[in-house]
Amino acid sequence: MSENEDFDFTIEELGSRNVHSPIAMSKTLGDMIANYVTDDEFVLLKPQIKLGEQATIKRSQVVECAGPREMIYFSPHHVHAGIVSCGGLCPGINDVIRAIVRCLSRYGVSRVSGIRYGYKGFLPEYKFDIMPLTLKDVDDIHKLGGTFLGSARGGGKEVVKIVDAIEQLNMNMLFTIGGDGTQRGSLDIANEIEKRGLKIATVGIPKTVDNDFAFIERSFGFDTAVAKAVEVVTAAHMEANSQINGIGLVKVMGRESGFIAAHTALASHEVNFVLIPEVPFDLEGPNGFFHHLEERLSKRHHAVVIVAEGALQDQLIKEVKTDAGGNVKMVDVGTYMRDRIQKYFDDKKIETNLKYIDPSYMIRSAPAAPSDSIYCERLGNAAAHAAMAGKTKLIIGLVNNEFVHLPTKVVISHRSHVDPEGALWRDTLDATHQPVLMINNFQSDTLFTNEFSIPV
Amino acid sequence: MSENEDFDFTIEELGSRNVHSPIAMSKTLGDMIANYVTDDEFVLLKPQIKLGEQATIKRSQVVECAGPREMIYFSPHHVHAGIVSCGGLCPGINDVIRAIVRCLSRYGVSRVSGIRYGYKGFLPEYKFDIMPLTLKDVDDIHKLGGTFLGSARGGGKEVVKIVDAIEQLNMNMLFTIGGDGTQRGSLDIANEIEKRGLKIATVGIPKTVDNDFAFIERSFGFDTAVAKAVEVVTAAHMEANSQINGIGLVKVMGRESGFIAAHTALASHEVNFVLIPEVPFDLEGPNGFFHHLEERLSKRHHAVVIVAEGALQDQLIKEVKTDAGGNVKMVDVGTYMRDRIQKYFDDKKIETNLKYIDPSYMIRSAPAAPSDSIYCERLGNAAAHAAMAGKTKLIIGLVNNEFVHLPTKVVISHRSHVDPEGALWRDTLDATHQPVLMINNFQSDTLFTNEFSIPV
Amino acid sequence: MSENEDFDFTIEELGSRNVHSPIAMSKTLGDMIANYVTDDEFVLLKPQIKLGEQATIKRSQVVECAGPREMIYFSPHHVHAGIVSCGGLCPGINDVIRAIVRCLSRYGVSRVSGIRYGYKGFLPEYKFDIMPLTLKDVDDIHKLGGTFLGSARGGGKEVVKIVDAIEQLNMNMLFTIGGDGTQRGSLDIANEIEKRGLKIATVGIPKTVDNDFAFIERSFGFDTAVAKAVEVVTAAHMEANSQINGIGLVKVMGRESGFIAAHTALASHEVNFVLIPEVPFDLEGPNGFFHHLEERLSKRHHAVVIVAEGALQDQLIKEVKTDAGGNVKMVDVGTYMRDRIQKYFDDKKIETNLKYIDPSYMIRSAPAAPSDSIYCERLGNAAAHAAMAGKTKLIIGLVNNEFVHLPTKVVISHRSHVDPEGALWRDTLDATHQPVLMINNFQSDTLFTNEFSIPV
């Protein structure tokens, strides 16, 4: 995102807070008792700062800290909270659900309901029952992967039906665990709620195993996903290393960003090429990927390649057809690359043994690793505190290690990317020793004056 | 640490940098090529900022970004680098060693030596050989736990002998992987080096499984340690839950801080009491720990307790003797608590089954989990870049997700602690449902006016 | 056990079987339908046979095959089954419980009850409620370690009270999951039952993480226990290998046998000395353990030692006192060895770093690994089939890969041991390269004529 944009990070609230929080905390520093968080606690979004710069910190540069408020909006006994999880699986969803239920129960809230199978669970045609969520119900769900409530894609555009259902259920709080589309749906729901003059808080917990929510430094489940992907890459490496000219090709998640791919390469230490959406590359030609792969094989007799699912899509959609409805269908870059690599070496009559692995379902359905489990617990707590305070149309995030409130409309307007010129990608190139750019017609003064080359 | 202290975060350098980095990078934004890092890139240490505040950012508030510089101090072919690992084990040491060797090799440095068994490896009386470290030597070491070089405590005070050895070996770079004491030793060595007019860079990589280095947001190996501790707590919970009035007692590392204890409780979801050095507690009495443990048992028939090794030391050192040399010997709080708990219930003739686990050696010797492995790789890279630039007397850290240079003397002057009034401890109390303070004579207006109590 | 003993392997039954099994199976070979097992299917206990030997196979050489019978004793709707788990934890107890409940349900049995906390759960003074066990209750319990029912030692001698409780509960089937003592108790209960003229089947599922039940080739949980112990040995090895003269000392379970110790050494490939109850050894002297340990350290600078908990007990009980009741208290050989080794090297002024690990609680509380999980499932099935057929006073076992019925009285009369002259110990010595016998006054012609020595 551009550095100069002025985002409005103000958080909307349902009304003035007149209820004293039943969770007793302290306002005194030094008494060893945890403190309430006040509305004037902020975190600077971008801590990278030029020295000596004279500055008035503007509201558009800071975000509000999450946490329990002393005065809250809802009277706990009147609360009926709903939780819905949408879209694909991601490690940690159950941890988030559990944390919300438990934190609300500390306020004295006893009515929490789970919506089955995403937004579809609100639609009358699906006839799904609401699932009551007590402390006992959620006690052990964090030990399982997947989502306890079920999930589904779509349904979020049926805003009127959804708000009808919410009204019918007398819900005054909706927690949405989901990605971009889910949070977009959440905002539409909130707007419909507002139109009807209802007082219902909507709080989003951002879920994307790709880790590319804007402003948010890390999405839950990401550590677990990388750890699982590393296991797969280890397998691919073993296969590659045990065959004549073995090639291990692994497709990892990342529709628009290469975070999983880059982190997996850094963690596994065994990857030779990482192909991500943010960094363009040619397949053919003297500086193309195939050439460099061939070179690697001739030197080391095996190679491991990670490709993010969004890589190469720009090029591929030119080659493939649109579907009946006129939509461009995303190409499976994994099998595409598998076939192209195979053909390249077959044409050259070079014996290779390519093993292709697509581990997506194994990665996303795993139970959360401890670091994600902690993160999910804390996200869920922050979401419950926010809703109790009557804050709405917001998403919980982590910014500079602080849990914060971010307006939903701002977060969904952008997406985060691996910066090809930044430290993460620099370290990834170091780890893989792959060429900086595998493009044939690349022109750069910098490169030529520096005799640019990464030594193998 | 106090908020008002003015630390001098300036990084010392051996001299002017006249060598062009052989690692080709770009200075142009937008060319898809990773950029060099310049000396005017800083990160604000504390991003928590009051809104509307008029401020001139001062040098004492920002720290220098780590990363490869365009101009460097050392000519790669003249470099002989030494790496030493000291103190107790910690997951990821081998990853750091591997990253340093590999990053230096990208500069063209071919002479890297490992010092065996900590600073003792420099001392002539130990007769340890220096271990040459080539790319091939370090290729697979990250798969093992422990340290490839060996480690030992002590030896760091023999500064003259150590610098004699460094001179004899013609080393001009020393990487020290170790804790507080090690980095203190590193600074002493650097000062002796300076006294002798030598040009030798000393760069520290902070190692503490306790995670309590000042200013640094996370120490390597910490995620792994917590994950291992969670496994142990799960075992303790199973034992407790399978016995009549079963009590699982687990001692975790943390000599002066409760980070491992708190994170383990948050991740495991199965802990009922966390006892840490930062939060005082009474054992006996109506609001003491024993009383609350008994209540828990009477309600739920089993309990899991985590105690950090530094907990209760204030009280215990009054009871125990000093050793021959006059030093206060630290008490093993784990076995102490085991015996005291046992006695308490025996005296009351309540049948209990206490299982005590001290998993320290199993935790600290584990190979790094993927998230730590990534972190170690990047710490090692940053350390190598800093040394090549001739920067010295510094420690590599992570601040607000940026790798930075921190002066050794500043870092070792403080220590980080769990804030009993902050968000981490608040969420830990939520997760355990333990009483906020288990102290009998506690006076607090806040508490009384709020009828302070955490509902079970 | 002696080879010449004539055991009576006949299985007792409650009465003639007049009920047709509701589980439909086939009696026809070749119809692709699973067959009932008949009472004339036997397995030879010892398949090691001399060639050309003329033999009439005797009943005392064969054991009865387990499995579903066509005709059964109990009418399923009249069955009330009880399950009790006793003694220490062992991986897989929950899998066994689950399998029994599920297999009984296939017969149409709906009343199954869990007894809480071992035999104590039957005693009125403990006031524990019986726990109903439905299919739903047990559906996920195999994912947890420990025992769902709780366990406890003792209580088994209160035979009259126990049978009173069984009568009161109208139980006609009792499944006892436990070790030697538990099965001895089970037999006493069965005898009391018989004395009262009741028709109650008692079926034991042998539980011993030590793997030393007589006749039974493998006890459930053993694979899991070894896998866990291997993890611990890996940690001990890392600790040892990272220190100056590092010694990793691990105590594993095995009160009278060295199966876990030997298998762990074989699996880990990193153990230098295995000390087990079956093979005597001296500590001091020119052929004692300390001497050989010192030699190992002087050559390789680190060592890993496994000691089974029953090792050295013969010698140790001479040194220690008996308790008030006159019983000899077992000595903790782990801490004993730790202190003796430490003293040996301290006295010699040799710097060593000994790390002692006692992982027992972590090993025995683990959930069953897949191979054990399969085994437990099949043991539980076999137990349910046996009880439905009215067979009693028996233990389910595995003999030459067949599930069999063994009379309880025969199984508890013996114990299995590592044969110091057999293949397992031979391969263990190969794996460790430890001396064949560490005894000073050992006399053997074989040894001297062969210049007996295991090359390092």
Next chain:
Amino acid sequence: MSENEDFDFTIEELGSRNVHSPIAMSKTLGDMIANYVTDDEFVLLKPQIKLGEQATIKRSQVVECAGPREMIYFSPHHVHAGIVSCGGLCPGINDVIRAIVRCLSRYGVSRVSGIRYGYKGFLPEYKFDIMPLTLKDVDDIHKLGGTFLGSARGGGKEVVKIVDAIEQLNMNMLFTIGGDGTQRGSLDIANEIEKRGLKIATVGIPKTVDNDFAFIERSFGFDTAVAKAVEVVTAAHMEANSQINGIGLVKVMGRESGFIAAHTALASHEVNFVLIPEVPFDLEGPNGFFHHLEERLSKRHHAVVIVAEGALQDQLIKEVKTDAGGNVKMVDVGTYMRDRIQKYFDDKKIETNLKYIDPSYMIRSAPAAPSDSIYCERLGNAAAHAAMAGKTKLIIGLVNNEFVHLPTKVVISHRSHVDPEGALWRDTLDATHQPVLMINNFQSDTLFTNEFSIPV
């Protein structure tokens, strides 16, 4: 295999054994020293025996015990041993290689060479160098999956070239780690060797992750493979359980047998249908698989299906074409089933969410789990002992828990299968609750008289 076949289990030897084994062992029982194994120690192949049966045990019913002999054929200093691994990966190959090298070294053999990439490594056109294998080279290879030597399919028919190479290398021992085809090749090589009058021992270590070598009760790597497959099934279950009518479909290895599939279902407890080559099934029709799958979905809303790769091949090869060379191409039953299931429900307009996982590469490349690691170590030892004794044309096996010698020609003449009427499949049906036979035109008196049905 038929029960009545008379196999010749005699083991061929290269000549009389005149060398005294340098590994000192005992011939005395009771001296606590491991004993040599003698050639008259046998194990009965089938211990299932009818009672009272008068029998002369015949040579065709027993197999020779493996282990170290007192007198050996080869003089250790003249030995040059070769090790080759062929075919697909399997957990534990490196453990076997390591054990052979280490056991030979105990005899004093110092020349051991690894052949690269299967039998192809012998062929001059590939120009692969032989890889020397010292104790140090193999010390840590068991920690890696795959095969250290590389592997490849084919090459085994070039018998003349291979024996030329063996002669040129002066090898007098060849260890072949591989499956059916590899051992067939090994026998051809042995015959060519014999034709040339050479004295070269060939010893096979049977490798098949499918676990279907005839006579051998368990193949190495099998436990590990099942454990990995269970992880995948857990993921498939999580996916299925989290979606509307979710179906998790997992293809596991098993070209001609369903051992992995059945054991995985037993271990995971979460599988509803297991489809294996040994048990035929219809897809369509009132008793077909699709119908039963639909019923399961309508009752429980999700289902998990395991299909062994060899399932349905009989039917499929009728539908598909042969390749250019006239060979029938095996059909990928995984993707076939995926598409057919999808079509079935699409046609019926039933919303389902099918997730298909093919985890083969992840399973077979894993490092050996501890139980397999022990097994591999012992197999390798037995192989080395056999070769040193000059035994040849044999395969090492495990029969009734004893390591034995089996003639290669007998083992490769048969294959082991899951018995649809035996205990393993019976327990698998119990675990899955799937119908006994999903065939429409099935006729069986047994079934009808018994009102055959497995209650759900």
